[in-house]
Amino acid sequence: MGLLIDGQWHDQWYDTGKTGGAFQRSTAKFRNWITADGAPGPSGEGGFRAEPGRYHLYVSLACPWAHRTLIFRKLKGLEEMIGTSVVHPDMLSDGWSFADDYPGATGDRLHGLPFARDIYLRADPQVSGRVTVPILWDATRQTIVSNESSEIIRMFNAAFDHLTGNTADFWPEDLRAAIEPVNDRIYDTLNNGVYKAGFATTQDAYDAAVRPLFDTMGWLEDRLTTRRYLMGDRITEADWRLFTTLVRFDAVYHGHFKCNRARLVDYPNLWAYTRELYQRPGVAETVNLDHITRHYHYSHETINPHRIVPIGPDPDFLAPHGRETLQAA
Template structure:
């Protein structure tokens, strides 16, 4: 796929670093600064900026599960009036992520049409993949962070003093359990669908799809007895899993050949997806039309670009999760 090379946009399949022996390996993100209430360093000593209403903006795609994590967290935390949001066109083409109309990136940068302009504004010699989401500083005209796992934790705590909303999706009492789930869910589910879909050898595909469905089977067993991944409380672990599951039947099952089973074939997982989708603020983070157009528009896995008509998803159908003990969110 195209990428930046020394600050220049290069079309064509130049991101070869993500493929090794026919297997897909995700390129690490590069921007890892933080936002804190008072501008003090982040949790691991990262340089940080002060939380201010209206200063920061999320640049996202509704296609992308990594970006959707951040949209969901922004909504759950009630940050719509505090942190701005700009969504790209769902089709990832030769110009990368693009915006249908010029969008304001702040006085120092001005209007942009291409997502890669945010990267070169932050580093004129940037080389590498240009990804969403981006947490952007409108005042300084630079990327604060482009790692979704970091961004959801920033949104979880940095702006609480501005909103008074104390919901905590990474509470200290559950962090060990949340982290225990995050690691295998990322490796075998979140990234596993991409490893299956982008595989260029049968062996790489077989390994990825086997690991993916083994993990889905394990999740089904766990969620048959537990309301959420970490127990009785909805946490970031659930949001991180949900964004892949909500795309599964609509896109990954067909486009990425993750077709041993559908999520709809798992009673606990399918009810779990519907419950989280029906949480206030979550349905607004999901655009099935963008998801289908975007994934079916990836030409190296679907050369015709034809978008499948189905499946029909009834995400508002009642779920059965009330049978399990649930305590909502910490701080609610």
């Protein structure tokens, strides 16, 4: 993954030499919010009113952060309001590409540009930072609304409700204070923890990442013994933020990122919970294990220099999960 510096592309990986071998994720650059009336959100500036056809979502089917936004687009009935473009699974020296010569890759349906970095440059010709997905584009103002997935899913959760009539709420006000620490632990040790383990370049950095990761897996396994979902009997954003990591775990994180103390399928509650979420209407359509397996193994040359794409496991996400009668604690 390269980056832009003052509008110029550099094929440059994270410099773990400055961090003792530890991977440190960059923060998102664009932090505006779509709101129902266009008023400013918690960050950025106002002027991004929810309107049909105004916004376009750029995603990778391999990326768990982008996957969150696709799930919320589906669950909130936003397919007709927000178009999508899907990048090629191979992220090489030019970063995310809009080449469309791989099944599922669509090209840039909005501008016809060759690379994701061109979307950033269209928003700001002098921009500096990593070129990541998802990218939420405003076709009216010709700029990026946001490239922060955790905030995009909250926009999708509520901003368009008055237009769609879909009032499903995955960020309920009465659970927000309880959701935040759960989100924080899962993000630090698991969502991002798999990357901290996989991209570590020293033993100490790897050990510091992988041990808390499996502590959290055990904590989640215990939590889901008495709760159908992370917060009890209601499914929330915390579940979907976790799901996109779990659904990739055995296929790529277990082997490719050396998170091999145990597999997802070795945790009965977590595995059944993942199957239940996968089987929710519309969710399976957002999961593409071919893109997931191809991207990680083919793109990360520092980890897999020969770019051998393994055959991988064949998990049965459609097997009965048996969690229907589990009561909330």
